Amino acid sequence: MKGGSRPVQDVVNYIAGRLKFLLNEDERGFGEYFAMLERLAENRNLLPNIKEAKDMLTQVDVTKFASYQWGREDGLKEGLEKGIEKGIEKGREQGILMERVRLARQLIGLLDDKTIAEKTGLPEEEVSKLKLH
Template identity: 40%
Template sequence: MPDGIAEATLLDYRYQLVDMHQVNCAGLLVQDNPDALVLAVLCDFGDRAPEQMVHYIVRRLKELLRQDDKRFREYMSMLEILSENRNLQAQIKEAEKMLTQVDVKRLPSYQLGYEDGEAKNQRQVVRQLLCQLDASRVAELLGLDIAEVERIASAQDDDATRDDQQTD
């Protein structure tokens, strides 16, 4: 690549070229700037493994842009393009795959199902205890007030009716 522009009698401009492969990436990685993070993929990783550096860059981008999915996708696209200069496509692909792994327990649908399961379990325990004990003793054992035990006991009949209707 030329280190200047020379046009006879019009322009003679010189500039210094920087080989990004020789620039230490540490200075770019400490910035809370997505542009700097993406540019760091071109720099010298030193003794750090490329997989580790790519994962770090992607994780930091996700942290910085967590509220802006559109910008995150744009920066990931830039990262993919620049990674070709370092032959890091496999590491980028692995980092993107890591991003798609979802903590299922954090999904609202999981939480709703879990809460529903807990409520059914609580009704089942109350029902079994009420077969042997009176409501005041069940309330005492479970740390509930008697009105709550009675509410749970009546709700179990609704569940049993629904279950019977579904099997018919």
Template identity: 35%
Template sequence: MRFLDVKTDFAFKKVFGSERSKPLLINFLNAILDYTGEYAITDLTIIDPYQAPAIKGMKDTFVDVKAILANGSTVIIEMQVLNVEGFEKRVLYNAAKTYAAQLDKGEQYSLLNPVIALTFVDFIMFPEQRETLSRYKLLETQTLTHYSDDIELIFIELPKFTLSLDDLNNIHDKWIYFVKNAGKLDYIPDALMVEASINEAFGIANEAGLTKAELEAQEKRHDFIRLQRGSIEKALHDGLLKGRTEGLVAGRAEGATEKALEIARNLLDVLDDATIARKTGLTEAEIKALR
């Protein structure tokens, strides 16, 4: 068997964004957000994640999956593979626009319901934090008391998730493992097969059940990602070569080293230490020190 790479936006929406996915998405969100007991999600409505601008001149924005929970809260879920400029602001913009779009002119602010932006990223966003999952809300900076829970930003950094199949002890970890690794598997591991919802997710992601058009759409997303990553590596190579040349012309080897360090700093959130070291000629210890 071959499965879709759930880290692409096409596959992520295919697995989690259809009406068939509703029970699966409920299980997924309860596990990822750690909603249990009275806070557990019991029902939701999956809606078209395309957000048309409500005001002329506002930017169009896209998210991979969007759902309204039974309690009125909205969850917008996005999968991001490449660390593009302005991405952090885009996440906040999507959440803020979704929050504001709930009201028509003249309606009371008390009608506003919470918005949760759940974002999976395939790169390191917060190098100072060790945890895979991080949550952000509006807080008072000295006492850390909550101002409002109405907008919550939740990030899951997949490179930080390093558990093996044998180390998966709960449904939360199993779902993250599925998202990160489904595209690399050629069978459903027993540790995941015992979870009915994850087993169903594998069924949706099975390439054998896809149409030719769907397979082509998936491959186009892979091509785009490969091209973007190739552009990053070319920029790295060209910049490093220029730095070395300038260093030789000036008769100072430190010129090339400084250029390599500058390039490495710009790639800390894009590539891992070993790749940066290989491309720049720096040691992994030097890359780690930069972080």
């Protein structure tokens, strides 16, 4: 960036401003062109200049940018996948615990609490509580 970053920033601001002016109310079109500008800036290490230009255009709803929507959709999809994975794991753990309790109940009266605890993997205190219910 010869000549300092201010001339570069002025060019970026001009481009962003002209895009906004030319596309007027077409927020989607502006978002698509601004996303292209973001990619070009990333390739040339000019992202700080793009950020300043975006800040300059505060009246622009960045949530309508295509790149914002894509990132949001990807984030939601990833969050949903992780949530499903956690739910499945929690369900497995609950199923295992329920099976251990079921088995322990069947063994009550046949074995002592310590042996039931060893065989089921339940704490001995839990086996004792099962006798009360």
